[in-house]
Amino acid sequence: MGSILSAAEDEEQEVLIRKELDSYVQPAISSSFPCDNVSEEENNLDSLFLAPSCFVFVPVAIGATLVAYLAPVAAGSGIPVIKCYLNGVKVPEVVRVKTFIVKAVGVVLSVVGGLAVGKEGPMIHCGAVIAAGISQGKSTTFRKDLKIFYRFREDHEKRDFVSAGAAAGVAAAFGAPVGGVLFSLEEGASFWNQTLTWSIFFCSMISAFTLNLVLSAYHNHPGQLSYSGLINFGKFDNISYSFVELPVYVLMGTIGGLFGALFNYLNHKLTVFRLRYLYLKWLQVTEASLVAMMTATVGFTMIYFSWDCQVLGSDPVEYALQFHCEDGKYSALGAIWFQTPEASVKSLFHDPPGSWTLTSLGIFFLFYFLLACWTYGLSVSSGLFIPTLLAGAAWGRIMGICAEWLFNGQDWVCPGKFALIGAASMLGGVVRMTISLTVILIEATGNITFGLPLMIVLMVAKWVGDYFNEGLYDIHVQLSSVPLLAWEPPPLSNNIYASEVMSHPVTTFCTVEKVGRIVETLTSEPHNGFPVVDSDEPASLSTNRTFGRFRGLILRWQLIVLLQHKVFNETAERQWANKKLTLNDFRDAYPRYPPIQRVHISPQEKEFSIDLRPFMNPSTYAVSHTASLPRIFRLFRALGLRHIVVVNDQHEVIGIVTRKDLARYRTWQHRGKMGLEELNIYVG
């Protein structure tokens, strides 16, 4: 037992998989057991198991440590945080260089450690960080300011860049530039902006092109441009379908939806458990390492107990591992396990019928499903797409083998096609994305005709899954209590009015306000925006004016910059001749403003006044107190607002509606019933 056949047959073909295997499976296997064909004794099995365990334990532990101690936001796939960022929520540290490094290094370590993870999600996050960095021309981590791109130093501009970066990430990951654009739109867009969309499209096209160019050059085919995407599904030459198959696809969509819902349910419970008991960093690292060991153990045990041996030579398997099979045969499970997950997905799609037995596929699916579920949410950088696709491809192929028995001799039965449908439906059942996912899969298969079955499968999987719970990304977003706004206003909310939704009483400033009151308010209140009102009575420190006439809105950071530059006067009269503040003063400070505590204001200065009128936004949006929740919701979504002032019939400020106020209302929909509930949102 334990002898390894390095059955390299066709050196030229599929160099990609080979190279990747060389780089990380080989060290784990061959280096510890240099090709020995001598059958060895049982005691060798320990080392067979232990040595690789070291190889998986070390990288994963390092990766988890990096994530847990340096950049917790780099954990997981990154898609949920990008989603929040594009939705308009400020998640701290999402687009920082530190996060990028931890994410990029972390995902390499996770993959090297043999976890059930993909590298596509992190790719998208990395793309977003790079884009954000480029747009700013400065890095806080490196304390470097290139003094370029001043004009992009605004939340809005930066968000546009992040959209483009995420799209470029998708384009590179799946070779799907159009899918990338649609991903950005689906996750981030509210207002369809022609120019922006075109720029994003160009960006993702260039990204796909560059990856293709580099990969082609790497594989010694420079200029051939045939390596699109980190994962592509290979060429489905003869993939066609007929009407008969559509019911089968609907059935598979249903199964995918069920498995997806189960996956999400288990992962939800697990994440709640983690949030409650595993919040200490060293515990997180320990869990990650444990999972890595477990993954290796399960893999070896599975191979050890499997008797699915296939004859060598008839198969396109690149790295045939003999294990305990007879000479001239290789372990089918070993072949699928000792590949990158990407290569395994491709094998399941394209290997000829009979490459695996039903039992080995069943066992593989069961354990891989559980491992993937356990892995997602660990404190490591890890993508969700590939493990889900792999698990789905496994049961899809099982269905394919069953269909071969049932409809013997029919043209259309082909296990590879069923594997593809299974993979799509499983992925759809877990993430519940629709438009972009369809296009990504169409582009990854490179076949437009097959778009309709994929679409139907994804739709059915989403419907079935939605009956039980939400998509996994949404579950994670919700567990992190981020006030994400959905696409549509919650149903049943037509009779909820602004006056009920708004936060009140609201702290307002007068057009000419005492410095002391501003400092006090900023210190005591966490709000980010303050309405400026006309007030007839003189400003005094203690009155909490709520019913002044609305004149404009000023933001927290604008006030802080004003205070920093001491743009105030001894008297309330207006003499600002020599206190000029340019737009660049504001932009210089972006994106990290000091807290109010760091701004030193002398007691004497506190008696001075600021005229806020030149700095406030005089034409910000305001709604009447009679506006309904859906109407406010649409304004927020369409214009990407963070807050809107509520005025009464006399145009006096009576409240303010923030994202949190809106995100609080949430429709629950459970087994066909539906209702509206108010959630507690904890984010400060």
Next chain:
Amino acid sequence: MGSILSAAEDEEQEVLIRKELDSYVQPAISSSFPCDNVSEEENNLDSLFLAPSCFVFVPVAIGATLVAYLAPVAAGSGIPVIKCYLNGVKVPEVVRVKTFIVKAVGVVLSVVGGLAVGKEGPMIHCGAVIAAGISQGKSTTFRKDLKIFYRFREDHEKRDFVSAGAAAGVAAAFGAPVGGVLFSLEEGASFWNQTLTWSIFFCSMISAFTLNLVLSAYHNHPGQLSYSGLINFGKFDNISYSFVELPVYVLMGTIGGLFGALFNYLNHKLTVFRLRYLYLKWLQVTEASLVAMMTATVGFTMIYFSWDCQVLGSDPVEYALQFHCEDGKYSALGAIWFQTPEASVKSLFHDPPGSWTLTSLGIFFLFYFLLACWTYGLSVSSGLFIPTLLAGAAWGRIMGICAEWLFNGQDWVCPGKFALIGAASMLGGVVRMTISLTVILIEATGNITFGLPLMIVLMVAKWVGDYFNEGLYDIHVQLSSVPLLAWEPPPLSNNIYASEVMSHPVTTFCTVEKVGRIVETLTSEPHNGFPVVDSDEPASLSTNRTFGRFRGLILRWQLIVLLQHKVFNETAERQWANKKLTLNDFRDAYPRYPPIQRVHISPQEKEFSIDLRPFMNPSTYAVSHTASLPRIFRLFRALGLRHIVVVNDQHEVIGIVTRKDLARYRTWQHRGKMGLEELNIYVG
């Protein structure tokens, strides 16, 4: 001379082109000259020319008559009017059944008449009409009300359906479901609506699928699904590119942009001429018939004087016509002329090098370009895509032949590829669409890798073209004086404020208003929306209140329905117990309300009052008089508004901004200079 070889060589292959040829070229040729191999005398040339002239004259004259007398809105490609409709402008009769019939019959007649037109644009318009019809469940033309889909009888809902229909049209025309979605988004969307987009996507996927199914069954390959799109560009098996080629593509993009600008310039002048002198219907029919004759004449003359004879048999030409060539040879120009334009495009893309001489391609391009330019804007149903692609493919192929001389022996030089690039750049130079066009072309070629060159070419063509004039669709929209809103607010407009843009004084109604005043106002003023204000002084017939406090907005048709149902009281007090008006009363009337003159109000009733409060929209958007033009613009675009009320600091109505007020500001950009101008918009 004039003998015809019906050289049918390969019966199985390309049945599509054959069938279409059978149906309309054959009648024009073979039926009048049953295959006679005997060389005849010169006098036969008259009949050779005259007989086909009849065959082209009659259908085009019928088509033009239908369009001119029945549905003038069905003229042209239909894309500009759909664009206006989706932009929120009400163009009369765009989505009526009558228009659909004229459009569909008209395009068949135009194509049969041999005009330089395509059927893709009309296809999109037809899709839109069908969608609008389905959504309403009733037809005014047929006086039939199915009493279903009540809830879709709103402008907004109907527009969503039209989006989906247009997308389905694109999907069917080009076999490009994703391109269809993006077309709808590019032309119509303002707010990105997840559910709507997904529905549109599904719709266009089903549309592409159905077309494929029907075409496959028609061609005796049921279930094979290999006929995607009315036009597809055929299989480019070996289409790859290298870095070296990119500059060539940029050059070709430039040329395409120049040709496109020239095309648009000529067509612009022609359209202005037509608007000025050819507004009589019979003149329009005459012009269309003249163009048809001219097209036939030019075609025959070209073939007659061309000596480009190719050897039979070596070529994939389906219908080889001998004309004056020696036996065993066929006329290259005849082959390209006696095909559907779609088939000609495909020939230029795929026929082997040497199928045409430089001279014949050059002559063909010159005349086809001029004919296409003359044809577009005629009073016939005609698409623009195919003629533009064909002209572009011709000069692209010329470039390809030149490149073969220049870079002799290089792998990448292939005339077919150059024809594709030429076609794309020409189309881009004329229509100036970006995102959707790129995706449509990617889907039509079925090759994602080649997306980047296409994108670059389209981008360069657009840039170059935009330097000279606008896209052809925009030119036609502008000439029809429709207040279309662009994507972005005009630059240089930041210092234009609501108070300058708005129309004022504005006619307002009181919350409780005299019936007489409403009737009078509706009769004398054409406006569609009226602000409702609180007013302390008693309502009197003569005062033109402008400065009441803003309470809500009521629309013209709502007022008419109220008057029709006589929802008013003798006194101003509120006693509406027995005057219930349901939403269905409003929906029943949709979409055509009687003019105010048809509503009979007795002099006595004019003294009654209506309480508008239960019917007005109380939470409509209003902007402050200090709001800038770009801010108002964005509100209009993002929320699809038709008018917005301007209020002063006291929340009193001081004006109203309509689409027309915004569309009036237009940036002109001419040879690098830029400015802002106010246009006159004539639409009532």
